[in-house]
Amino acid sequence: MCGIAGLIHRGKSSNVGSELQGMLQALKHRGEDSTGYALYGETDGKNFIMRFKVGENVGEGSSSIVEDVSVYDERKKIVDQTIVELGAKIVKEERTLPYSLRYEIDYNKKDLLEFSQQIENIPGVEILSMGKSLEVIKDLGNAKAVCERYSLDKLIGTHAIGHARMATESGVDIKSAHPFWGYPFSDVSVVHNGQLTNYWNNRRALENKGMRFMSECDSELIAVYLAEKMRAGASLEEGMKESLSGLDGVFTYFVATKDSLGMAKDTMAAKPLVLYESDELVAMGSEEIAIRSVLPQEIDTYDPFDGEVKVWQI
Amino acid sequence: MANIKSVTKKTKAQAMGMHSEVLTGRTQQKFFNPDEAENFYYFGTYDVDFNKRTDLDVKDMSAADANKEIDNLMSQGYGTIVIKNPQGKHSLGVGILNKLNLIFEGSLGYFGIGSCDGPTVRINGRVGWSCAENLMAGKVVIEKNAGSCFGAAIRGGDLICKGSVGARTGIDMKGGTIIIGGDAGAFTGFMMQRGRIIILGDVGINLGDSMYDGTIFVGGEIGSYGSDAIDSELTKSDQDWLKRKLRVAEIGENFDVSKMKKIVAGKKLWNYDNLEPTEKKGAI
Numbered sequence A: 001m002c003g004i005a006g007l008i009h010r011g012k013s014s015n016v017g018s019e020l021q022g023m024l025q026a027l028k029h030r031g032e033d034s035t036g037y038a039l040y041g042e043t044d045g046k047n048f049i050m051r052f053k054v055g056e057n058v059g060e061g062s063s064s065i066v067e068d069v070s071v072y073d074e075r076k077k078i079v080d081q082t083i084v085e086l087g088a089k090i091v092k093e094e095r096t097l098p099y100s101l102r103y104e105i106d107y108n109k110k111d112l113l114e115f116s117q118q119i120e121n122i123p124g125v126e127i128l129s130m131g132k133s134l135e136v137i138k139d140l141g142n143a144k145a146v147c148e149r150y151s152l153d154k155l156i157g158t159h160a161i162g163h164a165r166m167a168t169e170s171g172v173d174i175k176s177a178h179p180f181w182g183y184p185f186s187d188v189s190v191v192h193n194g195q196l197t198n199y200w201n202n203r204r205a206l207e208n209k210g211m212r213f214m215s216e217c218d219s220e221l222i223a224v225y226l227a228e229k230m231r232a233g234a235s236l237e238e239g240m241k242e243s244l245s246g247l248d249g250v251f252t253y254f255v256a257t258k259d260s261l262g263m264a265k266d267t268m269a270a271k272p273l274v275l276y277e278s279d280e281l282v283a284m285g286s287e288e289i290a291i292r293s294v295l296p297q298e299i300d301t302y303d304p305f306d307g308e309v310k311v312w313q314i
Numbered sequence B: 001m002a003n004i005k006s007v008t009k010k011t012k013a014q015a016m017g018m019h020s021e022v023l024t025g026r027t028q029q030k031f032f033n034p035d036e037a038e039n040f041y042y043f044g045t046y047d048v049d050f051n052k053r054t055d056l057d058v059k060d061m062s063a064a065d066a067n068k069e070i071d072n073l074m075s076q077g078y079g080t081i082v083i084k085n086p087q088g089k090h091s092l093g094v095g096i097l098n099k100l101n102l103i104f105e106g107s108l109g110y111f112g113i114g115s116c117d118g119p120t121v122r123i124n125g126r127v128g129w130s131c132a133e134n135l136m137a138g139k140v141v142i143e144k145n146a147g148s149c150f151g152a153a154i155r156g157g158d159l160i161c162k163g164s165v166g167a168r169t170g171i172d173m174k175g176g177t178i179i180i181g182g183d184a185g186a187f188t189g190f191m192m193q194r195g196r197i198i199i200l201g202d203v204g205i206n207l208g209d210s211m212y213d214g215t216i217f218v219g220g221e222i223g224s225y226g227s228d229a230i231d232s233e234l235t236k237s238d239q240d241w242l243k244r245k246l247r248v249a250e251i252g253e254n255f256d257v258s259k260m261k262k263i264v265a266g267k268k269l270w271n272y273d274n275l276e277p278t279e280k281k282g283a284i
Helices: A016-026 A071-083 A111-120 A141-148 A197-207 A219-230 A236-246 A287-292 B065-074 B236-249 B279-281
Strands: A001-010 A033-043 A049-055 A089-097 A102-107 A128-129 A135-139 A157-165 A189-196 A249-256 A258-267 A274-277 A279-286 A309-313 B049-057 B078-084 B099-103 B119-121 B136-140 B158-161 B173-180 B194-198 B215-218 B229-232 B261-265
Touching: A001 A016, A001 A189, A001 A249, A001 A258, A016 A157, A016 A279, A033 A128, A033 A141, A049 A258, A071 A102, A071 A111, A089 A141, A102 A135, A102 A189, A111 A128, A135 A141, A157 A189, A157 A249, A157 B229, A197 A219, A219 A236, A219 A249, A219 B229, A236 A309, A258 A274, A274 A287, A274 B049, A279 A287, A309 B229, B049 B065, B065 B078, B158 B236, B173 B236, B236 B261
Parallel strands: B049 B078, B078 B099, B099 B119, B119 B136, B136 B158, B158 B173, B173 B194, B194 B215
Antiparallel strands: A001 A157, A001 A279, A033 A135, A033 A157, A049 A102, A049 A128, A089 A102, A128 A135, A189 A249, A249 A258, A258 A309, A274 A279, B215 B261, B229 B261
């Protein structure tokens, strides 16, 4: 089933970590195999923030293979060494969990493709996100558990999207959890509710164009599809509109960039979405109770129609 | 044992050309004999007094607890119940099988007012997916917007949304009337079998797709017609009925019903009435 939620404050920052946690926790009955956050925080914009993992969460319910922590340490060392070889500098590093790390990196090149490829060539290493504002945090468990594990409740930012997952198309692990980074584009993330039925056809075509897939989760296709469209010169909104015919199946998805938040709904309108929109705030989720967690007062909400694409700027 | 009624005589509505369907076959409807007092009421229904009014704040209650409390209040004879702070909770106000004046001061989540038979419900906010599913009788009025599958499989009653609704409004409906003040999404009237839908605004693609019978009236633009949905002539009696219905629904007071489009089933896909018994078996 899965639940998705997103919000964007227009013209100001807020405690988006705590707000998104409340929204996703309200949707936990839609799935709590894993929960993911894509948070766009306040930064000075100088350094890249790279969230990556060197292993999987092998806790209860996980479909991953158990590995020794020393394996994680070894992978981290190779990552550190590769970063230096790429001409980048680690300004700050945090190891939240043995398998999950956050680096602030001084890197001057705009093209992240070579950098990302070199890092992900290291077996067992996956970049969850890279950008000057975006941080993707995803792990097994419900929204509250993940928020507490990564201390996300104090994160200040302008916008965020998140996902409460009931695993159906692929395993219960971090690599299949949402949000997906729009590799190799800085600060692009995607969450999806639904099923895509032309996944393999699209995947083969995109891989032939040099695009990278890290999981077998059908939702990852949306991030890769949009990234390829943008690489070919399309705007985010143009790519989203093309996806309505390019992607087959049922879907409602959100995509966020450094300064915008968008939604798209398939032409069958088969997946739910409730939307609240004002000059100060846009909040949306699979169910109204998600929006109510940040706006308990009486508000006007609506369901976007079939085939609708909307994009808001901060 | 339920009676089987054969309808050979034209009803007044049929004589006026309002609908062509003829009820045949077995029915699950139970016919009550007023002389048999013990069989006169549904199980779990109450005789309520509309003048006996109370408020119920459900802010800190689960949907199940809130519904139990509504049932408890009805058992005490309360006929007007005002629900405070529904805050988008799912499945509120379901399974009410007697007359009741139920008012929600706020919005409902999914599956609100499901499987009801008789109450008059007013929702001062918005409703989520599948509102009033399987409604048998009564009246439900939504002041703001509604989600998808609005009035799915209703058998009777009036369902009124003053705002806009999502996709698949009236899917599989078998009777009753759905009235929309604003726009409606894709697949409105999908697989509808009987009943009527009135939309004052625009509708999305595939209107009336695979409809068996029933009638859809549209005041605005139509995205596209679904399989087997065709235009039909808007008669004088249609217009009179539309005016009366809109007046009762307190909606579209000055709406010009003469310009509405009437959409019915072409009956090219499946028309059970014209099938031979052996073909019916194959169709099922």
